[in-house]
Amino acid sequence: GLPAANKVVTASVLCADACRAEAWATATLVAGEQLGPAHLNEQRLAGVLIDADGCIYQTKAVYRFVMDASPAGC
Known part of the structure; x- marks a missing residue:
């Protein structure tokens, strides 16, 4: 297949x-940084995406797994 048409480089x-x-x-990676976390x-579900600029996108549920809940962003 072709690469996804967004800037997401990893999704967990x-x-x-x-x-x-x-x-x-996989679905989140394809959906992109706006629709994926939504x-x-x-x-x-707890999830984290990182785009090509290093911006981090987190879901609300991820915070129960994070010791240092630094805000997401660039």
Whole structure:
């Protein structure tokens, strides 16, 4: 396939089911930095995306796994 038409370079999703986490990470990578986290938030999944500029996008659910909850951004 062709590369996704967005700036996301990596997407990680935390989930009890590894197959579900992998599927959502791939879907999030393709959806991009705006729609990806929104879809994960709808599913209440913890996820982090990083774009080519180094900007970090986090879902609300990720904060329960973070020791130092620094704000996301560039």
